[in-house]
Amino acid sequence: MGYDLEPLVTIAEKDLFLKQAAEQNWKIMYDHDPLSEISDIVWTERGPIGIHPRPLYDL
Numbered sequence: 001m002g003y004d005l006e007p008l009v010t011i012a013e014k015d016l017f018l019k020q021a022a023e024q025n026w027k028i029m030y031d032h033d034p035l036s037e038i039s040d041i042v043w044t045e046r047g048p049i050g051i052h053p054r055p056l057y058d059l
Contacts, residue, residue, distance in 0.1 A: 001057065018048040 004010050021028060022043040028050060029038050036053035 015047075019043060022048060030057070 013044065018041055020026070021041040027038050028041055030036060032051075035055060036050075037056040038059055039050035039053040041048050042051050
């Protein structure tokens, strides 16, 4: 079992990571969902969202 010892640091780092992903048009991969293995990230006023979810073979 794992515990996040610095949750506020994790939140800040995730925010920076997803902003960079949106700005540089990265693809984000999900290993937990076989139907939506990859998506694009866009930044909205409410934060990041994944758009165009698709299987990896559609890349």
